[in-house]
Amino acid sequence: MEPLNNIGVFPDIVNNGDVDNGLAALIPNAVVVSDCDLNDPSTDTVNVPFLSSLGYVDMNDEVPLIDVPIFLISNDALQAQLTFKSKDNDMVQGDWLAYCDSSANWDVGEAIDVQWEESREIYGLNVIRIAEEGCCLVGAFAVLALTSFRCLLLDSTMVHSAADETETKELDLAILSSSRRWSDNLPSSYKVGLPPRQRLVSEFLDKLKETLFTDDPLRPYKNQKRSRQFIIGLQSLFPILKWGSEYNLIKLKGDVIAGLTIASLCIPQDIGYAKLANLDPQYGLYSSFVSPMVYAVLGSSRDIAIGPVAVVSLLLGTLLQKEFDYTKNRAEYYRLAFTATFFAGVTEAALGCLRLGFLIDFLSHAAIIGFMGGAAITIGLQQLKGFLGIQNFTKKTDIISVMKSVWGSVHHGWNWQTIVIGIAFLIFLLLAKYIGKKKRSLFWVPAIAPLISIILSTFFVYITHANKHGVQIVSTQKLISIFFVNHIKKGINPSSAHQIYFSGSNLVKGVKIGVVSGMIALTEAVAIGRTFAAMKDYQLDGNKEMVALGTMNIIGSLASCYISTGSFSRSAVNYMAGCQTAASNIVMSIAVGLTLALLTPLFKYTPNAILSSIIINAVIGLIDYNAAILIWKVDKMDFIACMGAFFGVIFVSVEIGLLIAVSISFIKILLQVTRPRIVLLGNLSRTSIYRNIQQYPEATTVPGFVIVRVDCAIYFSNSNYVKERILRWLTDEEDKLRDNGLPQIKFLIVEMSPVTDIDTTGIHALEELHKSLKKKDIELILANPGPGVMEKLQSSKFTELIGHNKIFLTVGEAITNCSKEVGEEA
Template sequence: MLVPQSMSYAKLAGLQPIYGLYSSFVPVIVYAVFGSSRQLAVGPVALVSLLVSNALGGIVDPSEELYTELAILLALLVGIFECIMGFLRLGWLIRSISHSVISGFTTASAIVIGLSQLKYFLGYNVSRSNKIVPLVESVIAGADQFKWPPFLLGSTILVILLVMKHVGKANKELQFIRAAGPLTGLALGTTIAKVFHSPSISLVGDIPQGLPKFSLPKSFDHAKLLLPTAALITGVAILESVGIAKALAAKNRYELDSNSELFGLGVANIFGSLFSAYPTTGSFSRSAVYSESEAKTGLSGLVTGIIIGCSLLFLTPVFKYIPQCALAAIEISAVSGLVDYEGGIFLWRVDKRDFTLWSITSTTTLFFGIEIGVLVGVGFSLAFVIHESANPHIAVLGRLPGTTVYRNMKQYPEAYTYNGIVIVRVDAPIYFANISYIKDRLREYEVAFDKHTNKGPEVERIYFLILEMSPVTYIDSSAVEALKELYEEYKTRDIQLAISNPNKEVLLTLARSGIVELFGKEWCFVRVHDPVQVCLHYVESKNQTPTNVAESSSSSLWRGCSAKNTSHTGS
């Protein structure tokens, strides 16, 4: 499976097929030693190959030797980036990118890859581009040069590959049929090409025989130009590899360290660059075959590397008769699985915001290119994260009938509140980015929410606002200052703030900052029902001050919270 795929991916990258085989030799063996995944199949992949072609095509013509040198240098830079990220444990940076962005990006890239391979089916040249419009225009413009032989051969092989893939996926017992598809396509295409000798069917041609020789990467004067592309390839490679490796680790019930995985991939690329390899990463389709074959150790990678080595030593004379359309069919078949239209439908049903992100990323990638697509997708993803963080969910809580449990009133319509008391839960950390939004919402509740209350004595306004803080995992100095301002503002209107159920870290921060002392430690509670009872007692009596009532109340006040605070401090 790897031999035909690696050759076709090298063509996609703008390189000679031999460099796909080189990239499937040393990196595979090195990863088997240093990598942490037992089933991840490392080697050339479609997406990285397209990125290499897109980046280097704007610098130098693929026919020049410098193009190959830069592709090898790119492998070194990617390997260095991956090792640095592994050492510094920066894998979490990549995880911050939304799955919707990844899905939209890979879907659009797969379409572009498929269109770019049509030239081998049609029998005429199609302009190199990573945008859909120039590709389609080029296909239409050259229609008068269409040739039937490569189209019929390529289409036949593609249909066979897709059928074998479907049969293998539908029946686990026939999984080997899926894995044998690319090799079957190559054998069929080579046989037909040798028998009919059609001049319109272009062949791969001579491929150097023997193992790759050790050599240091060249053209370091171009390294600065390649850094952005190396960073992009690193991100895409990590997302693809680590995601696959984690899924396989979970399926096979073992732990996988993302940072160790990054280091293993980095070392594989660095050593690969010393033996004429271009950037490699984990392949989903080949890894799936490893997993279904019940590979349990990295030995499977060593065996794969040895097989590739034997192919380089003994089989390259046969490879020169492989039709280009056969490699293109293998490539189109491989990337067809990346077109995640089902993911788009799922997102439309489940989360319209994620669907919007998926649509923006895929559309931008299709029409404006890969780099722009990635930047726009990541930019929108981060914008959504910032928006969610700056506008956290805030729930007004009500009491469930017959219980002392308080829940979100929008989720539990039967819950009720008490006149003069508002209970608010902030479902996020409170810090500088969202404190203004939280303050504005609290003011809104003060003005509007008492219109919907339905229990307790009739009162003309809000007397108490209870902050339920169990979901608040962190509070910063800006939020502390804002709470002080809010307390003073409410004090002028005779509204008492109370705090319920803060966790250890938040409680200690509030105590150190003077919030507990400012509010009065008698207004810090362990559970929501406690301050409700105190506040309700005040609202009913109305002849005592809030503080006096709190001080005369039961064990639900600071005594419980103070004990909690003391135990936290001592822990």
Template sequence: MGNVDLVYPTAPTVECAHRVAIPPSQPFFSSLKSSLKETFFPDDPLRQFKNQPVSRRLVLGLQYFMPILEWAPRYTFDFFKSDLVSGITIASLAIPQGISYAKLANLPPILGLYSSFVPPLVYAMMGSSRDLAVGTVAVASLLMASMLGKEVSAIENPKLYMHLAFTATFFAGVFQAALGFLRLGFIVDFLSHATIVGFMAGAATVVCLQQLKGILGLQHFTTGTDLVSVMRSVFTQTHQWKWESVVLGCCFLFYLLLTRYLSKRRPKFFWISAAAPLTSVILGSLLVYLTHAEKHGVQVIGHLKKGLNPPSLTDLNFSSPYLSIALKTGIITGVIALAEGIAVGRSFAMFKNYHIDGNKEMIAFGMMNIAGSCTSCYLTTGPFSRSAVNYNAGCKTAVSNMVMAMAVMITLLFLTPLFHYTPLVVLSSIIISAMLGLIDYEAALHLWQVDKIDFCVCMGAYLGVVFGSVEIGLVIAVAISILRVLLFVARPRTSVLGNIPNSMIYRNVDQYPDANSIPGILILQIDAPIYFANSGYLRERISRWIDDEEDRLKQSGESSLQYIILDFSAVGSIDTSGISMLEEVKKIVDRRGLKLVLANPGSVVMKKLDRSKFIDLIGQEWIYLTVGEAVGACNFMLHTCKPGATNVDVDAHARENIV
């Protein structure tokens, strides 16, 4: 280290330093297999098949893809009584919501009822959640209307538009099922909690704005979903506002919000809020029928044909002009539907202390949407509002979805003529009341208090949806989230460690101001894996830490810097660029007459350091199990080596005494 005046610090010393072991090397394909298993099979689904006879494996395999085969043999009459009540309850919500959301998607209202019949039956057999209530959702409906509406007008060419909706649903189902079969569920994790909060709030705001058409009784309305377009469309048609529609809409909206408020105050009366939409439809239909309000500007649903879902397999449109938009719409709406459905299912599973398999859910969602696209249904998932009602009604299993489907079937066969006089303004009120619950301002405030960047992600999604479009908001939110991850990787945190008094513990001096620096030793902690994206930054940052420490020592008159200890406790991995960076840091340290020491590198890091011969370069005697041992060894050198000792002398002492 050149001629230096050594001091005798009082920091803790180590009597015996433990060598850091180099893990035994594994064959390449064995290591690759292990990595792929951890990536795609973290839950180890094949464990249950081990040491089982072939017949039992067949049964377990069927139960894995059809969970109904697992719980059906244990089903009891008490369970059925609970599921019957909850199924009828959610049917009373599903029928008006289905009609409303189909209108929101610019599809015939009857498709909303179709979508509440077949998909719930498929999910009841293949889904792993006991509480999820399947049906159409406002956000996916709006997204489908927005994306398909750019290519095909639902008014000018309704048949082609409907066929493209079926095709997009088919692609969404194929994509969802493929994610489940290929164990790629982690893709959905890129939609962070902050992203979903902002996106849902923005979509809910846009949906509410879109309902101004129904509330005001307007015939013509903008196809844009952004705030500016909607406001321009509303205020340029003030002469066409229908006061009858406005009064009716405000009254029903007040009624729906009042029932929700009462149900929240008294949870045991949850059924009041659940039955309110159907009650509104019945009351609105009676009012229009008795007063002939349809002749005075109040728009009604009109004719709904009776009968069950007609087949639509031949309606799927794979022709080249429309294939790309159907595929794009299917993938984007499929991801949104997955994120919402799995998040809702996991939330209620947590309340009841059971586990749902994300990959199973993806397969179930995919298969029910594929089946739905072939039976005149459009995209379905597990909406929060309907699932919350199902949960509060005391459902026990997915049989509640079957009961709901049977209630919808009866409606399709016998009751559809009763909806002829249902005013569209009531459907708009139902949608607005449901959407207001998705604007979670409390969650946004919590994000601001906890993590400002997450709040920016949330607001980016919200503002992007409200002032741009649903797709733009989603892209902005995901882009900010990914940028945050990239910045974390590219600019990892480094910190100086100090010794907590009267201990062998070393912690960040910014977090623990009473931590003591060790004379002659600089301890740096790297808080992230070292990759090509951050290796250059880390090299410069380490050099700056050394410069800052040497300047501080000169100003304070303390002993000169002798050792640089890099704490690798948080470095889970390193690539070749990172190893090259360490070699450059070693050269920089050597030129300054200092010694580089490593502490606590993990098994993956040690393997790569060994293969790259970096351990030979630095010397294994300068790699320690803990920061405490590294500091003790460096102090030992400072105490025992004479002034004028060279690097060779120190290395010799290290080999003799610190093993």
């Protein structure tokens, strides 16, 4: 006879006097007592000193009990039952075992039935005695785990009479049925309850609150005076009033240092990013002057640094260029840029006001990683024009067109002077970034490196007059040009309100471009804000952030700014520099304003190669290959979304890559909804726990039962699949049982804990499932349906169809109540 699955073999150690230690090792924290511990095996007393340390004594003492299993080992099970009583003269409850030696010579079934009933009726204890007719079972014993209503048999390695696997299964079923007969008399503590009925309006308002107002925005106003509520309202609209009231010199010092540091980084970046959007350099500086000032008043993030960013600049430039050629229709191009910025702000603010920020979550993290990586490579390739000194360069952004343009200019378009300058300063920037990463205290080195590059390269060109003497070399007749930023208009932002389209066909174009660009900008800003909020352990209100970012871009569009958002590189430097509040954006804005007012003429001699080097250095950080590797390891479908967005951007265009990213994210959602996971459950030994048999291979199926779990809400989109998949599980299990000659299935248990909701189509699918099972003489059992599901099942009278007694709180309870029929048939 083989031992039961997942139990193992307990050796014959009774004759060696080591049964106590053996059981204690098998079942931790158990109290094990054998005959040798009794003062007089013929009486009802026990060795008090031995048990007093464990908290157990005889019936005459007053020592508290401890809540652990007790196992009695004795050649006389009936005698051992009388051993323990509590201080209140009540029988001790726990897990018991009685060992029977070879003197016992009972039929197995009789031993279980008679002895079980006898011990329960006479003594109220859980003792069982097992022997096999004509066999010596010294060392064999049974362990009864009442907490899970299961009885497990441990068989010894002693030689005994011939028995096959069928006999083992019969013995297992007999033991299992005996434990269930005992549990049948236990009262059921709980039934699956129905939630209190709600009125339609109340239910609708509750769902609306959970959907749109999960953060409970009115909580701060509760139990407050009107004057205090007014102040809280102003602080909610203008967070600067809240942190401004607590401002001090220590915070000011941190914000000034951080603001000046990010200003040194943003000035050269803004000039380069404006060129990505095909705008004059000053428009990048305009966007870092007005927009951060507005955000500091309305924004709730302490760490985010506002301004133009590479990806949004490239996306905006690409979309605008499809409508107008910026070299031929300059005025219309700029008007459309301001219009797109205005409606990007309207989109962002509207999402925040309507509390629809969850819509940006449809663009998955994996898709964003791929999109950002592809955009970074595209941006880097675009910089080859300035980096190599190429005059005639393609306006397309896909990698094939760009590389054709680059290699087509090898013999007559590359400029060695430009390349030397570009490579030299790119190495300098990368070295500065490496120093900042290696030593955190030198975080300021990569922050000021771009500004130092601008100053040094501009000074070099100015003193060498490269703009006059490096245009061509007569002897080779080859162009050797260094391209310059040229004149940056001096002065702060002019008004652009009159340039925005509010009618005509260009209005529609501006809205389309603004919505797409605004959503990308919003996604990046909220992700950055949440990242740094988590690092500093404060809460960031996503909806307030959307309103702040939207208002910022609306006002910016009226002041010659283009779309601004949170920059990850600048925000990281802001955080490392020790920023305390959003005032660091104000300091940065003032620094940019002074630059616009006083210093822009100095950029006249700045070579484009330096701007290309700065941008290449900045976008390298957007390629997060470690995140891509992690996505591959965690979720292959996410990796497909990541790579789809990545290759879409670099091989087609930025907007196509974005479309692929969104499409794959939606496809993944649809697959999860329409094809939910349905798993087969099995029982973990010596417990009442039922788990996925693929995750827990040691879990065993219960004879006569098929237990499945649906891991999703059941809706019209997946109800038919759920029904068919469950029937397929059932058919597969029936085939296995038939092949092995085992009892057929009598019950199908559906574990519904993960089923958060169900609609009418889902209920109809359950009704069809019930009909199909009825034809096979199989009963449908539901385990733990949730409140919303239970209410709908009750309203549809499905509970009456299958019977109220077929709905249980747990799978274990369902098996306990239904196993009698299985045992009888077995």
